[in-house]
Amino acid sequence: MERFSFSMPAAGTARRHAAAGCVASGDLEILLEPAAGGCLHITVMSSVNGGRARWRALFERALSDRAVPAGRVEIHDFGATPGVVRLRLAQIFTEAGV
Numbered sequence: 001m002e003r004f005s006f007s008m009p010a011a012g013t014a015r016r017h018a019a020a021g022c023v024a025s026g027d028l029e030i031l032l033e034p035a036a037g038g039c040l041h042i043t044v045m046s047s048v049n050g051g052r053a054r055w056r057a058l059f060e061r062a063l064s065d066r067a068v069p070a071g072r073v074e075i076h077d078f079g080a081t082p083g084v085v086r087l088r089l090a091q092i093f094t095e096a097g098v
Contacts, residue, residue, distance in 0.1 A: 002049045006056060010040045014069035015097030020088040028080035032092045035071045046077040062086045069098045 014034040021029040035041075044055055062085065073092070080088075 020091035
């Protein structure tokens with residue numbers, strides 16, 4: 001197990017909490033909590049060691065074309081593919097009113 005964090009500049013704030021996926025689903029769970037400030041703080045708990053650079057690149061690609069809200073995101077990864085990560089990110093931002 002590995003745990004690491006990233007921060008990205010944010011525009012605006014999420015309107016509400018959001019969750020996508022399910023720990024029991026075996027792929028990925030993402031939780032979003034709105035917070036004041038100009039950053040989106042992302043914490044990843046991964047079952048795969050040594051993935052920090054891969055996760056950073058994934059966030060940079062997946063979030064480069066959209067404004068992200070200020071807040072805290074917690075990700076519980078269970079070996080999800082990049083496609084699933086992008087889907088779950090889109091789901092939480094839609095649910096949070098971004």
